[in-house]
Amino acid sequence: MPAHQFILNGRTVSVESPADLPLLWVLRDVLGVTGPKYGCGVGVCGACTSHLDGEAFRPCIHPVGDTTGRAVTTIEGLGAQGLHPVQEAWLEEDVAQCGFCQPGQIMAAVALLRRNAHPTDADIDAAMSDNVCRCGTYVRIRAAIQRAALLLRASAPTGGASLEGDPGTTGRP
Amino acid sequence: MADTLEAQPESPGEWGRRRFLTWVVAAPTLMVAARLGLAPADAEAAQAPTEASQTPLSLYIAIQEDGRVIATLPRTEMGQGITTAVAMLVAEELDLPLDAVDVRSAGADSRWLVQLTGLSSTMRLLAGPLRAAAADARARLVTAAAFRWRVLALSLTTAQGEVRAPDGRRASYGELAVAASQVLLPAVSPLPKSVGEYTLVGRPTGRVDARDIITGAARYALDLDLPGALPTVVARPPTLRGTVQSFDDTPARSMPGVVGVVPLSSGVAVVARTFAQALAARDALRITWAPGPASALSDVDIRARLREAIGPRPLPPLLTTRTLEGRFDFPYLAHAPMETQSCVARVQGDQAEVWLGAQDPKYAQRVVARALGWELSPQRVTVNVTRAGGGFGRRFFSEAAVEAALVSRALGQPVKLLWTRNDDMRHGHFRPASHHRILAHLGPGGMLLGWNHRAAIPTLELPHGFGDALTALAGELLPQVTSTVFFALTQRSPYHFGLVSHELREVSVPIPTGSFRSVFTSQVGVANEVFVDQLARELQLDPVALRRSRLASSRLQAVLKKVVTVGQWGRALPTGVAQGVAVLEEWDSAIAHLVEVDVTGAVPRVLRIIIAADVGLPINPKGIEAQLQGAAVDAMSTTLSAGLHIDAGAVREGSFADYHWLRMKHVPSDIQVHLVRSDDRVGGVGELGYPSAAAALANAIARARGTMPTRFPILDEGA
Numbered sequence: 001m002p003a004h005q006f007i008l009n010g011r012t013v014s015v016e017s018p019a020d021l022p023l024l025w026v027l028r029d030v031l032g033v034t035g036p037k038y039g040c041g042v043g044v045c046g047a048c049t050s051h052l053d054g055e056a057f058r059p060c061i062h063p064v065g066d067t068t069g070r071a072v073t074t075i076e077g078l079g080a081q082g083l084h085p086v087q088e089a090w091l092e093e094d095v096a097q098c099g100f101c102q103p104g105q106i107m108a109a110v111a112l113l114r115r116n117a118h119p120t121d122a123d124i125d126a127a128m129s130d131n132v133c134r135c136g137t138y139v140r141i142r143a144a145i146q147r148a149a150l151l152l153r154a155s156a157p158t159g160g161a162s163l164e165g166d167p168g169t170t171g172r173p
Numbered sequence: 174m175a176d177t178l179e180a181q182p183e184s185p186g187e188w189g190r191r192r193f194l195t196w197v198v199a200a201p202t203l204m205v206a207a208r209l210g211l212a213p214a215d216a217e218a219a220q221a222p223t224e225a226s227q228t229p230l231s232l233y234i235a236i237q238e239d240g241r242v243i244a245t246l247p248r249t250e251m252g253q254g255i256t257t258a259v260a261m262l263v264a265e266e267l268d269l270p271l272d273a274v275d276v277r278s279a280g281a282d283s284r285w286l287v288q289l290t291g292l293s294s295t296m297r298l299l300a301g302p303l304r305a306a307a308a309d310a311r312a313r314l315v316t317a318a319a320f321r322w323r324v325l326a327l328s329l330t331t332a333q334g335e336v337r338a339p340d341g342r343r344a345s346y347g348e349l350a351v352a353a354s355q356v357l358l359p360a361v362s363p364l365p366k367s368v369g370e371y372t373l374v375g376r377p378t379g380r381v382d383a384r385d386i387i388t389g390a391a392r393y394a395l396d397l398d399l400p401g402a403l404p405t406v407v408a409r410p411p412t413l414r415g416t417v418q419s420f421d422d423t424p425a426r427s428m429p430g431v432v433g434v435v436p437l438s439s440g441v442a443v444v445a446r447t448f449a450q451a452l453a454a455r456d457a458l459r460i461t462w463a464p465g466p467a468s469a470l471s472d473v474d475i476r477a478r479l480r481e482a483i484g485p486r487p488l489p490p491l492l493t494t495r496t497l498e499g500r501f502d503f504p505y506l507a508h509a510p511m512e513t514q515s516c517v518a519r520v521q522g523d524q525a526e527v528w529l530g531a532q533d534p535k536y537a538q539r540v541v542a543r544a545l546g547w548e549l550s551p552q553r554v555t556v557n558v559t560r561a562g563g564g565f566g567r568r569f570f571s572e573a574a575v576e577a578a579l580v581s582r583a584l585g586q587p588v589k590l591l592w593t594r595n596d597d598m599r600h601g602h603f604r605p606a607s608h609h610r611i612l613a614h615l616g617p618g619g620m621l622l623g624w625n626h627r628a629a630i631p632t633l634e635l636p637h638g639f640g641d642a643l644t645a646l647a648g649e650l651l652p653q654v655t656s657t658v659f660f661a662l663t664q665r666s667p668y669h670f671g672l673v674s675h676e677l678r679e680v681s682v683p684i685p686t687g688s689f690r691s692v693f694t695s696q697v698g699v700a701n702e703v704f705v706d707q708l709a710r711e712l713q714l715d716p717v718a719l720r721r722s723r724l725a726s727s728r729l730q731a732v733l734k735k736v737v738t739v740g741q742w743g744r745a746l747p748t749g750v751a752q753g754v755a756v757l758e759e760w761d762s763a764i765a766h767l768v769e770v771d772v773t774g775a776v777p778r779v780l781r782i783i784i785a786a787d788v789g790l791p792i793n794p795k796g797i798e799a800q801l802q803g804a805a806v807d808a809m810s811t812t813l814s815a816g817l818h819i820d821a822g823a824v825r826e827g828s829f830a831d832y833h834w835l836r837m838k839h840v841p842s843d844i845q846v847h848l849v850r851s852d853d854r855v856g857g858v859g860e861l862g863y864p865s866a867a868a869a870l871a872n873a874i875a876r877a878r879g880t881m882p883t884r885f886p887i888l889d890e891g892a
Binding site: 021022025028029030032034035036037038039040041042044045047074075076078079083087090091092094095096097098099100101102103106121124125126128129130131132133134135136137138139140141142143 | 251252253254379380382383384385386387388389390391392393395396398404446447448449452509510511512513560561562563564565591593594795799800802803804805806807810828829830834835836837838839840841842843844
């Protein structure tokens with residue numbers, strides 16, 4: 001059985017398993033990383049959304065074999081050095097209700113802001129509409145993304161969205 | 174954690190569990206786990222706070238040595254924000270910073286009269302007792318300090334978790350707790366503050382659990398790490414309440430990681446080392462299913478049965494010259510909480526322990542005890558209440574706990590049992606479908622003589638009972654609440670409409686049902702408010718003017734006025750864009766919605782929603798706003814696009830891919846909530862925000878299109 005070595009929240013881990021094992025179960029059952037949630041198992045709800053090399057992806061439908069040598073960041077790794085500006089914005093807008101979808105929502109929002117420092121409402125619609133929130137917190141998610149965009153722009157005067165707080169992409173050992 | 178997946182001899186080709194022991198190459202396991210923040214919560218630690226260091230002052234309030242206050246809440250946090258509101262009340266009365274209060278959900282415990290979380294009853298029932306308990310705790314702490322310092326208790330003050338004397342002496346609550354617990358008669362008033370003295374209650378406050386949620390630290394049932402608990406899933410029948418006729422588990426048992434296969438009345442459980450293995454083995458089971466009791470029924474049959482149950486029209490009131498009739502159909506709805514049904518269980522000998530986000534832990538205790546054959550000694554089952562990833566009524570039932578307990582006993586090992594999204598969607602306790610006939614009887618000159626609403630609804634299952642909760646609210650003894658009783662208690666009209674009657678025709682349909690947000694009002698109340706608009710059209714009256722002239726309640730008049738003013742009712746709008754309003758008074762609260770919708774595109778688009786609510790004393794305005802915004806999204810979802818279909822006794826929808834709950838792109842960025850306060854009674858919030866949001870949207874669509882929607886969800890073209 002192959003060993004799959006990847007960087008999880010800034011640390012190298014190795015898991016021996018079938019290559020097609022969905023990463024969500026590696027994270028939750030094997031590594032004990034429970035921030036990414038099971039919401040559907042088929043990639044339609046977004047509750048497990050995390051980052052692969054800085055891009056949003058869905059561990060529930062992503063085989064562990066495909067992560068070899070790559071950087072996986074879960075919600076636990078996002079705020080490794082204090083809260084990420086998106087998390088700050090989530091607090092300020094008091095977004096969460098039951099909270100189950102929120103790790104995925106936050107990871108999707110971070111990925112959006114990394115690509116697009118000035119998202120319009122239409123950009124937010126496009127980037128966030130594959131993440132279901134059954135409590136209906138969409139209004140506050142939208143407001144938090146706009147607030148986070150301001151925070152990020154303030155902390156990155158050159159105009160690019162900050163990569164800070166995501167060890168998966170900063171390549172720390 | 175990885176090292177709980179201890180080694181077992183490997184069979185050829187088997188995915189060796191002990192190989193997981195080598196998963197970390199960078200550093201020793203524990204150190205890395207701690208540094209990564211990977212160490213999962215220990216279920217024992219999470220559930221058993223350090224009893225030794227706490228001093229209980231009442232059933233609700235205990236004080237830790239370090240001065241932190243533990244409030245025990247006989248209710249379940251499912252996202253509705255009750256832990257924040259309770260922390261605010263306790264902090265207020267005890268003059269504590271908010272973050273010095275921890276709120277914990279009580280496990281099933283016969284000392285609590287009511288442990289059911291629903292009917293918007295938590296704050297209505299508990300705000301009083303909690304304030305009294307916290308104020309009493311403060312009085313005891315002050316008295317204890319007065320004894321210690323030999324000063325007049327009345328001269329002492331409290332602030333920041335300390336008792337303070339005029340001479341500058343201070344004592345923390347933690348130091349005083351033991352002495353306070355021995356005070357027989359407080360020397361200062363044990364009465365709660367008056368509302369005018371509040372400094373925290375009433376202030377918009379962020380959730381106390383927000384940081385845990387946004388960092389991934391919040392633990393739901395399956396995030397707990399009960400050592401050795403094995404992943405478990407259940408193969409379920411294609412039809413509702415279908416049964417296992419026969420099964421062959423030979424191939425499944427030989428699959429990697431499989432620990433056991435356990436037949437249950439609800440299906441066949443598979444236990445494995447990881448959920449991925451359990452799911453794969455479940456799919457390898459060969460099961461012959463016997464069809465469930467509804468297998469001859471599809472939507473069209475159910476609708477016909479409901480329609481038939483409506484019966485002939487009753488005699489109209491004297492002098493009736495014209496009768497308007499409205500008919501409405503509502504679908505079955507799945508609650509579809511983000512966290513599917515799930516439970517961790519450990520059964521050892523004659524004791525069982527379960528961890529789940531139950532909406533009624535005492536009911537969970539009863540059903541688990543019954544399943545284990547311990548009906549007469551339910552106390553052998555310990556129910557630990559975890560936070561729930563949404564409830565909406567679904568978690569009154571605790572099938573996952575029953576299944577997990579049975580599997581744990583069969584294997585002699587703890588298990589963590591997961592319902593897949595398909596399971597959750599297709600084997601729920603659904604909000605029942607319904608058919609409604611409303612008759613508005615008009616007399617000479619358009620005088621409204623009567624309003625008769627007859628609703629045909631499959632029997633609502635309430636095995637958990639609402640009796641004790643309603644008894645506590647109504648002050649009358651209501652031990653047995655059937656769906657008929659509940660209907661009669663809750664369904665009424667706020668209008669002067671002459672002779673008003675609401676009648677339930679219960680229809681027996683063998684499809685599992687359960688309460689959904691707003692219960693019967695989610696259908697009856699919506700249909701009423703949609704037909705009020707139809708009446709206005711028939712009488713050529715403005716719908717707001719009609720309501721104003723007929724509403725008896727000053728609270729409803731006030732919230733209606735608010736949305737009409739803020740929303741600029743009647744303002745000029747482009748063709749294809751219209752406004753709609755609706756109101757509701759229930760759960761000791763009143764609410765009005767104004768919705769603007771654009772019907773020029775392929776599907777109606779909600780542009781903005783204005784909400785005004787009178788919930789009495791608003792304990793946490795921010796939490797109330799969140800609940801009302803969320804309920805509006807529920808209402809938009811089920812009015813426009815989300816509904817279940819029944820095909821030959823099976824639910825067609827299987828996930829959020831085909832159960833069309835709204836997404837970000839469908840929801841307006843403007844959902845405003847305005848609070849109107851008529852008095853300081855604490856009104857309900859959670860159930861409140863759904864019906865008039867749905868009706869206002871339907872009314873806006875009717876005004877934009879010129880025809881009244883009668884079948885929900887409006888966009889359903891399937892059945």
